[in-house]
Amino acid sequence: MNFLGFVLAQCLSALSQAAILFFIACGLTLIFGIMRIVNFAHGVIFMLGAYVGYTTVAVTGSFLLSLIVAPIVVGAVGMAFERIFLRYLYGRRDGGAYLLLTFGLAVVLSELIRIIWGAQPLSAGIPDSLRGIVVILDQPFPLYRLFLIALGIAAAVTIWQFLERTRAGLLIRAVSQNSEMVQALGTDVDLVRTGVFGFGCAMAALGGVLAAPLVTAFLGMGTTVVIDAFVIVIIGGMGSFLGSLIGSILVAFVQVLGAYYFQDLALAFMYFLMLTVLVIRPGGLLGKED
């Protein structure tokens, strides 16, 4: 056994898992940061992305196109939901109304998916160009997982640069800190909220398309992943983009290494990590303590 190769393979596995988790967690944290909404429907939106991606591949035969179409379609659904329902709740101070509304969205979307696509799981194959194995220090590693890592890094850098270096990113950060002030300065805060909600949904949908070849598209595929995403957001700090990135990597490493070395305690490790972070930094690694 090549120990170095084995360690490298485990690290790459963790990073590929982190990429999927990052796509869902970063949308969740951005929505919370800007709108102070815990989006309960995020897991179902992730699942919707997988199904829309499946249909895109079935119709066009192009996996690449599904990576573009699914986020656009699901992002548009998210924006419509925000415009039609969520905006009427912004005046309220109780978070319970948001929880109920997004929970309702989750139920309705789940049923719609069942009616449109049926209960049968759907095979979401990967394109031939991404099939195959790369042998790294005697360890076989799937090419598709390397693609996930590359896409995850590209997305993280792009979003980070967008938030840090563009005017739109500046506005988003400003709205997350003081939306009344930004509104008073003449910026359309509602438009920012709609855009961020749609973007968060689009990112989750992209995660769904990318996860489907690993787990197939099926009803309930977002249930466990959204719990992981909530843990990541809490670890990284509610509303912190960089926190969600670090949290995704930490959770993925804990899951992968925990599953290998301490399989009976793999799940407990993730919650133990969250507990440790909360004890040391109650607001999360990069979040603010309210």
Next chain:
Amino acid sequence: MMTRQTVTRRRILKGAVAASALAAAPAIMRQSTAAIPIKIGIPTVITGGYALLGSQVIRTCKLVKKMTDAKGGVLGQPVEFFYQDTQGDPATCARKCQELVERDNCRILSGVIVSSEAAAMLPKLEEWNAIFISHGNGDGRLTAELFVPRFFRANTSAPMGARALALYLKDAPEKKFIAIASDAAWGRSSNAAFEEQIKKVGKDLIDKIYAPVANKDYSPYITKILQSGAHGCYVALQGDEARAFYSQATQYGLAQRVQFFTEIVAQADIKVLGKDAIGLMGSSRYPLTYDIPQNKAFREAFMSEYKNEIPDWSDGEMYQALMILFAAIEKAGSPEPMKIVTAMEDLEVTSVKGPILMRKCDHQGENQGFVVKVAKNDKYAEPIAEIVKIYPRELNTPDCRSASYSK
């Protein structure tokens, strides 16, 4: 003092009315019973991770209702199914069963998906005055240490699936094995049975892996299997877990290095995996291609009802459980729960899986053991499981009230 009885016209009329009422009573009774349906409660998974298995249960029940009603029902009574969503959760299952019993008056229960749900129901059957016929619950303990008189298992259990595989592997070239199972009652029972059986036939089980329920990333386990140096891998995963495992194993090229032997070969998994499933071996709960008239009739009825669908193991096992139940009701002459219990003990039925004996000692149905291999078949649009070997039911069923084999 004696009173004189006179035969009056009124007396004759009264007598005639009474006599005709007496003569007509059985027919009237029969007619009124015929209108009363035999109610069967189906507490199954409609939403959640095992929803696909629940949807298979429901579609088979609908088919059986159609077929049975067309034949004039059971004891001349129509059959009516009542469905409830248990979400695969034992507590919810117990609550939904209570509703089925108390609100809908269903004293016959079946269609439960998860073994831990079944285990939660067993202690309540007496209180509910109900019986429960398992169509797919595999945990070996249900007919062993958890045995209750009102529970029957018509299906192949986890120890029986592992047994058929172990008997087959006795003469197979693979020497060293690794096992991966879902960390649930059924998965643990399967792994334990496989460990016992494979050691009995003189092969090595070098490691056992338990993946958390609803696990999605199998890469650490696949790496472990690759590292183990095993020749064969026993897989006791079901539904979404099985599909995720096989999809990711294919991406790692694991099938080229290790032969998979799966506890349950499911058509739903084959359909999703497509040509990647070809070569997969395992134990079958329902052998689609088994060539007997009973199976042919079911297969044709199913495929005619559900166009382009191939019956899966859950369909076959559900159909078998209902056929055994109806045979017991006919034998008992009544759908009353305790009469069914008596009638079902030592009942012998030829089902879609061949001859089944519902043995009295632990209410486990003696099923033949089927080992299958997935292959392409021109008669079907997707690959299917072809029978490789059949083991007699006496050899495939564990000792009474036990998950182990002494023979």
